[in-house]
Ligand SMILES: [Fe+2]
């Protein structure tokens with residue numbers, strides 16, 4: 001990550017914000033994947049600020065969500081300044097040992113704190129942006145301290161060698177597991193895509209808030225599906241990842257970096273086929289899964305995606321009724 005030292009012009013400010021956005025976008029994904037690869041309610045630490053016992057997995061997901069909000073804030077301000085948000089992502093990595101992922105996450109936090117805190121703003125140039133950058137940087141300081149506490153607790157328990165969940169080799173031939181991987185990837189992509197449109201339409205609360213609600217639903221599905229994968233003796237995949245001899249997975253393109261649509265109509269048009277594809281995949285999967293807890297959960301996701309499709313169809317029809325809407 002390139003530190004941007006001096007902020008004098010609008011271009012400098014947009015460049016700083018876009019560098020930060022690329023980072024926030026990537027880590028929101030990476031931290032959540034690290035969390036989804038850990039057992040629930042197994043590793044507890046005492047949170048340095050809240051002073052209570054906290055589940056490391058749950059808190060890592062919460063940190064991932066904080067990063068999504070950082071990305072959203074940055075994207076909205078970039079759009080308002082007339083810039084174009086960039087979604088190029090950094091490399092996503094997953095180590096076999098839980099503690100190594102937390103170590104990487106802590107280093108990432110320190111790196112981004114330095115990006116934010118080393119930016120020197122020309123006095124009076126962009127006071128609100130300077131304030132925002134400082135505010136975000138102290139969220140990162142807090143995250144770094146949380147990751148340190150998690151690692152200390154794991155070491156104290158003698159659990160340094162604890163491993164992430166693994167994909168069971170026999171799942172490669174199981175259609176239902178492979179379908180759930182595909183669905184989980186689509187849920188993640190749609191969550192991020194809706195967020196991208198929230199940035200695009202941030203000047204108008206009606207559209208942006210409706211799209212934000214759908215983004216949150218996809219986040220919840222992504223979260224629940226990751227838990228279902230573990231019940232199926234699997235674990236969330238990192239797209240386009242290669243595994244080395246030591247079992248370290250690395251991907252240079254863990255998420256799409258371009259999202260279709262650049263105005264109200266073209267963006268809304270792309271969401272219908274995306275929701276339809278997702279619904280069709282859920283229907284196919286549900287036909288393969290026996291009655292029980294997993295099926296019940298998948299049915300909840302299917303139902304909400306059907307509701308999204310209804311909403312999106314009307315958002316598009318209504319936009320088409322109004323001449324000259326951008
Ligand atoms: Fe962040």
Ligand SMILES: [Fe+2]
Nearest residue numbers: 109139140143
């Ligand atoms: Fe952070």
Ligand SMILES: [Fe+2]
Nearest residue numbers: 275304305308
């Ligand atoms: Fe949906």
